[in-house]
Amino acid sequence: MDVSETNATNDDTTRAALIKDTARQQLVKVGAGGLSLDGVARDSGLAVSDVAAVFPHRDDLLTALVIDAYNASGAAMERADEAATAAGASAGARLLAVTRALRQWSFDHVAEFTLIYGSPVPGYHAPQDTVPPASRTPAVLGGIVRTALMGGELTPPRRAVPGPPLLLPAAVEAFGGVPEAPFSDIIERGIVLWSNLIGLLVFQVFSRTHDSVSDEAAYFDYAIAVAAETIGLEVPLGEG
Structure with missing residues (x-):
């Protein structure tokens, strides 16, 4: 050149x-x-x-913004996880760190958060190019869950998924396979955790909880701890 x-x-x-x-x-x-x-x-x-x-076209520009937003939010979580891991944090403390990082990014970039997690844009359909950047958030969560599973930090669930498996092959592959009992439904539970996180952020970013709780940051930590119980993981509150 x-x-x-x-x-x-x-x-x-x-x-x-x-x-x-x-x-x-x-x-x-x-x-x-x-x-x-x-x-x-x-x-x-x-x-x-x-x-x-x-x-x-406008959609080309929207796609670029969507990709940037997913990459930026995912990178914020990855940096938080790297710092927590380097400090010797437990899996529960790592989960709290990465979810706090995503929360901070969301409040710092409300328009971009709305673009990727708010109402769909009329007439716009995100192309396949957006999938890898969008996968960074669940990948961070999945990595923490795998570490907790391998490190014996999870409490066995009291309820198993009834009937046949509910997962698509891609989800199983992304996690690295289905664990043995009693954690054979940990991927399903991880998706519950992920969806709870995004729903909680939507509530807080769009001011759905400000009339109900006195300290939204503290409530966020509490809600993450409750959601983490879904996968049998204890999140230490009152730290950091």
């Missing part, structure tokens, strides 16, 4: 970053449903043709 090609690549990267930064500001002002290439061009000072050269 010669100098001119390198400069062109750098220009494209810079332009893409400017477009996405402007689009994130648009998310705050008009929401994902109101995002448009014309609006981004106007607010960024670029020509519409320059925006379209990078993101030909």
Whole structure:
């Protein structure tokens, strides 16, 4: 690659970053449903043709924002887990650390949280490209559950999943196989934990609990501890 090609690549990267930064500001002002290439061009000072050269359609820009949001939120959880693991934390303490990290990211980036966990954008269908970034959050949770299982930190459940298995093969593969009894339904339980986490965040980010609890941060920790009981994991409260 010669100098001119390198400069062109750098220009494209810079332009893409400017477009996405402007689009994130648009998310705050008009929401994902109101995002448009014309609006981004106007607010960024670029020509519409320059925006379209990078993101030909609104959905291409939305997809880039979705991928960035999933990657950023997943990375926040991964960093928290790495720090907790390095400090010798238990699996329960690691779970609390990563969920707190996701909560902080969610409050710091409400528009992006809304984009990936709020109401679907009319007319937009996320492509397959968004799946790996979206998988980072459950991957962090799954890694903690595996560690707890291997380390003997889980209490056997009192109730097993009735009937045939409820999982798709991809979920089993992602976890690394189905554990033996009495933890043969730990993947199902992990999905319950994951869904409880996202639902709790939706409640808190969109102010559904502020009229019910006096300390939302403390309530979040408590709720995570209760949800963790689903997989037989004890979360130490009152730490950090």
